[in-house]
Amino acid sequence: MKILYLDCGMGAAGDMLMSAMAQLLPDPQAFVEKMNHLHLAGTTFNLLKVQQCGIQGVRIEVKIQGQEEISEDVTAEQLHHHFQEEPHTHEHIHEHAHTTDVAHTHTHNTLDTVQRQIKSLELSEKVKENACAVYTLLAQAEAAVHNTAVGEVHFHEVGTLDAIADVVGCCVAMEMLSPDEVVASAVHVGSGYVRCAHGVLPVPAPATAQLLTGIPIYGGTIQAELCTPTGAALLKYFVTRFAVMPPMQVNQIGYGMGKKQFETLNCVRSFLGTTQNEAEAIAELTCNLDDMTGEAVGAAMQLLLSKGALDVFFTPIQMKKNRPAVMLTVLCQPQQRFVFEQLLLIHTTTLGVRSHLCQRHVLQRSFVAVQTPYGTINVKVAQGDGVKKLKPEYEEVTAASAAHQVSFDTVYQSVMQALQK
Numbered sequence: 001m002k003i004l005y006l007d008c009g010m011g012a013a014g015d016m017l018m019s020a021m022a023q024l025l026p027d028p029q030a031f032v033e034k035m036n037h038l039h040l041a042g043t044t045f046n047l048l049k050v051q052q053c054g055i056q057g058v059r060i061e062v063k064i065q066g067q068e069e070i071s072e073d074v075t076a077e078q079l080h081h082h083f084q085e086e087p088h089t090h091e092h093i094h095e096h097a098h099t100t101d102v103a104h105t106h107t108h109n110t111l112d113t114v115q116r117q118i119k120s121l122e123l124s125e126k127v128k129e130n131a132c133a134v135y136t137l138l139a140q141a142e143a144a145v146h147n148t149a150v151g152e153v154h155f156h157e158v159g160t161l162d163a164i165a166d167v168v169g170c171c172v173a174m175e176m177l178s179p180d181e182v183v184a185s186a187v188h189v190g191s192g193y194v195r196c197a198h199g200v201l202p203v204p205a206p207a208t209a210q211l212l213t214g215i216p217i218y219g220g221t222i223q224a225e226l227c228t229p230t231g232a233a234l235l236k237y238f239v240t241r242f243a244v245m246p247p248m249q250v251n252q253i254g255y256g257m258g259k260k261q262f263e264t265l266n267c268v269r270s271f272l273g274t275t276q277n278e279a280e281a282i283a284e285l286t287c288n289l290d291d292m293t294g295e296a297v298g299a300a301m302q303l304l305l306s307k308g309a310l311d312v313f314f315t316p317i318q319m320k321k322n323r324p325a326v327m328l329t330v331l332c333q334p335q336q337r338f339v340f341e342q343l344l345l346i347h348t349t350t351l352g353v354r355s356h357l358c359q360r361h362v363l364q365r366s367f368v369a370v371q372t373p374y375g376t377i378n379v380k381v382a383q384g385d386g387v388k389k390l391k392p393e394y395e396e397v398t399a400a401s402a403a404h405q406v407s408f409d410t411v412y413q414s415v416m417q418a419l420q421k
Helices: 013-023 028-036 111-119 125-146 157-177 205-211 229-238 294-306 334-347 396-403 409-421
Strands: 002-007 041-050 055-064 090-094 102-106 108-110 154-156 180-183 193-196 199-202 248-255 267-274 279-289 310-319 323-332 354-361 362-370 375-384 387-390
Touching: 002 013, 002 229, 013 028, 013 055, 013 229, 013 267, 028 041, 041 157, 055 157, 108 111, 111 157, 111 193, 111 267, 125 157, 125 205, 125 229, 125 334, 154 294, 154 375, 154 387, 157 229, 180 334, 205 229, 248 334, 279 334, 294 310, 294 323, 294 334, 323 334, 354 387, 362 409, 375 396, 387 409, 396 409
Parallel strands: 002 180, 055 248
Antiparallel strands: 002 267, 041 055, 090 102, 108 154, 193 199, 248 267, 279 323, 279 354, 310 323, 362 375, 375 387
């Protein structure tokens, strides 16, 4: 099983995560060229070799209209937004642990605007879905902190371009690496205070702290904001579990360097390798429904499956006041759990969703084409650990049965007999 481990001993910023993953790719420069071909609102990417504390790593420099991004990530103060119906310009001072201070004039964008921009890019549907989901987490955190609706959150334009570049870049790199599991260390958030338009706020900034709920974090003696909101959102979305490095055979190591130098090496370190443990992580989401019709829950099941759920099923249960009900269970990849939680809240009557991560052991699957008197039928082959299972594809058996006007079992048995020859 391919595993990606992220060492967040110096926190996490969007571009540091992107750089750390890009260095794991066979050709990091090809990744940069791929990003430049997106033509993201005048944004350009450059691969820089950087040395800190005697260690060489890489930093992907992002420039907006020819000027380098103001920080390695959208920071707490960049995420400051104004809850007004119309965006406006605003003079604002930026401070961040990994960079220097600079002033800019900004306009603002809503979550819907940002997601439309992401969806307009020439990216795979998977990358678009992941990038939009990460931005949704950012908006939800800001809305929770400021007690407002997600739709009323406005992101600074310059900060938005920086963050879109980092978020999309991380999602593209993750797709290119295609790890079976993403594990990360506890996150070093730094300490001290950060100045923003609201005033002076403690580290981690409120939005970052909101995103890091449920994630192991720690402070330290470094007076800086080490983990930014975008970094926190990316970790929350992609990381399967937070733990010490698991036993793994490491094949590649990446160093995603930050701009500012500390006594400690300022980087996100990434490890790509394999583990002999064939168990894979999976997310299980459940909710109880006692006020939806059979047609409605059936429609919800079809929607969830169409969005990529690994499985969806119902369990009969009894709820309060002796009402018969169903428990809806969704199995999905860990990085998709937030997407499916949102789908459940939107497309069912539930007021809450339970979720937990679990492990599953699966057999390796492949297909073999079998010739029968009723045509070619594909057979699913599942094997491993001395176990082998064969199963003709249901839809193909059904279609052959109808086409030749014979029973389902007749076609099925002809496939099984052909397999024994």
